[in-house]
Amino acid sequence: MFSEINSNVCRYVSFSTEELELFNTLLRHKHFPKKTYLLRAGEVCNFEGFILKGSLRKYYIDDNGNEVIIQFGIENGWISDIASFSDQKPGNLFIETLEDTELLMLDPKSKESLLTKVPKFERFYRKLVEKNISTMQNRLYFSIAKTAEQKYLDFLEHYPGIPQRVPQHYIASYLGMTPEFLSKVRARLLKK
Amino acid sequence: MFSEINSNVCRYVSFSTEELELFNTLLRHKHFPKKTYLLRAGEVCNFEGFILKGSLRKYYIDDNGNEVIIQFGIENGWISDIASFSDQKPGNLFIETLEDTELLMLDPKSKESLLTKVPKFERFYRKLVEKNISTMQNRLYFSIAKTAEQKYLDFLEHYPGIPQRVPQHYIASYLGMTPEFLSKVRARLLKK
DNA sequence: TCTGTTTCTTGTCCTAGTTCAATGCCCGGG
DNA sequence: CCCGGGCATTGAACTAGGACAAGAAACAGA
Numbered sequence: 001m002f003s004e005i006n007s008n009v010c011r012y013v014s015f016s017t018e019e020l021e022l023f024n025t026l027l028r029h030k031h032f033p034k035k036t037y038l039l040r041a042g043e044v045c046n047f048e049g050f051i052l053k054g055s056l057r058k059y060y061i062d063d064n065g066n067e068v069i070i071q072f073g074i075e076n077g078w079i080s081d082i083a084s085f086s087d088q089k090p091g092n093l094f095i096e097t098l099e100d101t102e103l104l105m106l107d108p109k110s111k112e113s114l115l116t117k118v119p120k121f122e123r124f125y126r127k128l129v130e131k132n133i134s135t136m137q138n139r140l141y142f143s144i145a146k147t148a149e150q151k152y153l154d155f156l157e158h159y160p161g162i163p164q165r166v167p168q169h170y171i172a173s174y175l176g177m178t179p180e181f182l183s184k185v186r187a188r189l190l191k192k
Numbered sequence: 193m194f195s196e197i198n199s200n201v202c203r204y205v206s207f208s209t210e211e212l213e214l215f216n217t218l219l220r221h222k223h224f225p226k227k228t229y230l231l232r233a234g235e236v237c238n239f240e241g242f243i244l245k246g247s248l249r250k251y252y253i254d255d256n257g258n259e260v261i262i263q264f265g266i267e268n269g270w271i272s273d274i275a276s277f278s279d280q281k282p283g284n285l286f287i288e289t290l291e292d293t294e295l296l297m298l299d300p301k302s303k304e305s306l307l308t309k310v311p312k313f314e315r316f317y318r319k320l321v322e323k324n325i326s327t328m329q330n331r332l333y334f335s336i337a338k339t340a341e342q343k344y345l346d347f348l349e350h351y352p353g354i355p356q357r358v359p360q361h362y363i364a365s366y367l368g369m370t371p372e373f374l375s376k377v378r379a380r381l382l383k384k
Numbered sequence: 385t386c387t388g389t390t391t392c393t394t395g396t397c398c399t400a401g402t403t404c405a406a407t408g409c410c411c412g413g414g
Numbered sequence: 415c416c417c418g419g420g421c422a423t424t425g426a427a428c429t430a431g432g433a434c435a436a437g438a439a440a441c442a443g444a
Contacts, residue, residue, distance in 0.1 A: 062337040070329060083326035086319070115315070122314035123307070127278070129321040134275035136328040137262055143335045144368035145254040148401070168422065176336035181401055183423055340431070359391065373431055375393055 001029065004076055005050045005104055012127040019118050026110040032101045038079075039095040045084035047105045051077050054101025055165055059094050059173070067094075069174040072162060078128065079103075098166050143176055148185050151175045193221065196268055197242045197296055204319040211310050218302040224293045230271075231287040237276035239297045243269050246293025247357055251286050251365070259286075261366040264354060270320065271295075290358050335368050340377050343367045 002024045009015065009023070027050075032038065039045050041061065056073040058081070070093070073079035084091030088108060106114070115121050142151055155175060156163065163171060169179035177185075194216045201207065201215070219242075224230065231237050233253065248265040250273070262285070265271035276283030280300060298306070307313050334343055347367060348355065355363060361371035369377075 060333050060337070062333075066337065068333055068337050070332065082322055083329075086322050119311050119314065122311070122318055126314055126318040126321060129318060129325055130274050130278050133321055133324055133328060136325060136332060137275075140262065140328060140332050140335060141252050141254075141260055143332060145252070145258065145260050167420090178402060179422075180403080180424085184401090187423075361391070370432055371392075372394085372433080376431090379393075 001052070002027075002104075004052060008050070008076055009124055013120055013124045015118075015120065019120070022117060023114060023121070026114055027104040027106055030103050030105055032097045032103070034097055034099050034101075036097045036101075037094065038097070039081060039084075039091070039093060041092045041094055042090050043084075044088055044090050045081040045093075045095075046088075046107050047103075048078060048080040048085060048111065049073075049103040049105045051075055051079060052102040052104060054097060054099045055162075056095055056097050056101060057166070057170060057174075059096075060092055061094065067173055068176070069170055072098075072159065072166065072170075072174065074159075074162065074165075082129065082132075098170070148175070148177050148181060149189065151177075152182065152185055152189075193244070194219075194296075196244060200242065200268055201316055205312055205316045207310075207312065211312070214309060215306060215313070218306055219296040219298055222295050222297055224289045224295070226289055226291050226293075228289045228293075229286065230289070231273060231276075231283070231285060233284045233286055234282050235276075236280055236282055237273040237285075237287075238280075238299050239295075240270060240272040240277060240303065241265075241295040241297045243267055243271060244294040244296060246289060246291045247354075248287055248289050248293060249358070249362060249366075251288075252284055253286065259365055260368070261362055264290075264351065264358065264362075264366065266351075266354065266357075274321065274324075290362070340367070340369050340373060341381065343369075344374065344377055344381075 002020070005027070006015075006020045006024070009020070015023070029052075032054075038047070038049070038056070051073050053075060055075075056079050057069050058071040058073070058079060059067045059069040061067055071079070079095060081091045081093045081095065083089075084093070085108065115125075142154060146154070152171075152175060155171065168182060172179040172182035175182065194212070197219070198207075198212045198216070201212070207215070221244075224246075230239070230241070230248070243265050245267060247267075248271050249261050250263040250265065250271060251259045251261040253259055263271070271287060273283045273285045273287065275281075276285070277300065307317075334346060338346070344363075344367060347363065360374060364371040364374035367374065
């Protein structure tokens with residue numbers, strides 16, 4: 001059960017068996033059915049989750065009530081509202097499961113305790129958020145500089161498998177376009 | 193000379209005088225004239241800079257040769273290509289001074305040495321990148337969900353002072369619109 | 385002071401993407 | 415087995431913002 005998360009963690013920093021075991025004792029294994037909300041705007045995020053199975057989406061709701069998906073989470077990925085979790089202040093994000101989902105979750109106190117006992121985890125978390133930043137930067141760049149078609153093709157390349165698992169209009173939202181237009185883009189692509 | 197950077201660092205994590213002094217010895221104070229490139233696409237970023245004076249921009253160049261500004265740096269801010277610096281691999285970003293600029297710079301080896309000697313700095317850097325993520329997330333959200341006018345008004349509110357210091361077409365690039373259109377947005381706003 | 389260069393504005397036309405509405409589809413629950 | 419609600423598709427009309435072109439300021443340099 002912990003093998004995936006341990007090897008994920010070791011991709012960034014190497015840890016001893018004892019360190020990993022301590023880490024593992026702090027995690028709580030949880031199961032959520034499809035369409036469960038783990039977080040709503042206005043709430044304080046009290047978890048960082050590692051995804052063992054299933055998928056989730058993280059999104060804002062804008063002034064007109066439209067959802068804007070910021071991130072999809074799938075197996076071996078992490079999901080949380082970092083800002084809200086880190087400051088323990090209410091955030092603006094929603095996090096919802098898209099399928100039946102299993103997570104390994106860490107709460108703020110356990111994380112603090114982990115960081116105190118094994119400071120090397122600070123390094124791991126730093127690396128993790130650094131990766132996250134490049135991703136966000138690249139998404140921002142795409143959102144500004146690329147056409148709808150380029151964004152969609154890039155998505156397919158970067159997240160193969162997702163289109164089969166999540167409704168298409170969520171992908172449209174992630175890419176910053178309307179579901180109708182994504183449908184037209186796809187139709188256009190099929191003609192080639 | 194080190195007071196600004198020290199108080200910046202202490203905003204996230206508290207450090208002793210000795211720790212700060214060690215930190216300060218690792219920094220190199222540098223001065224760059226206006227329009228100097230600190231980094232070009234394809235190069236490896238070998239610095240993290242704290243801005244004492246002046247301003248910079250960090251940007252991509254897209255397939256059509258258009259610049260897409262990702263970040264402005266001003267006094268008391270940090271500037272670097274985190275991905276390239278962290279992995280010591282060539283990046284896609286350009287960093288250029290917009291005014292005569294003074295930086296305190298840290299190179300990869302000094303940073304490693306700092307982190308080894310004072311592991312608490314891992315925590316500081318983690319907090320710093322976490323803040324960065326919220327900013328990027330919010331920018332992505334604005335870029336997708338808001339109109340040109342809303343983006344511009346938000347920029348004025350969030351970065352007062354910048355419009356007087358940097359050419360307007362750079363702001364347009366940062367906001368993801370053409371300079372012509374930003375000019376029209378401004379004209380429209382003035383009529384109210 | 386003159387002059388070239390960069391920046392900002394304004395107008396006209398154009399297009400990528402939106403909005404709205406209609407249709408058909410699939411699939412899960414009774 | 416049917417039926418109701420989310421999904422995807424398509425089309426027609428619309429709009430926010432882009433591309434292009436021409437001037438007008440502003441400014442740096444010699």
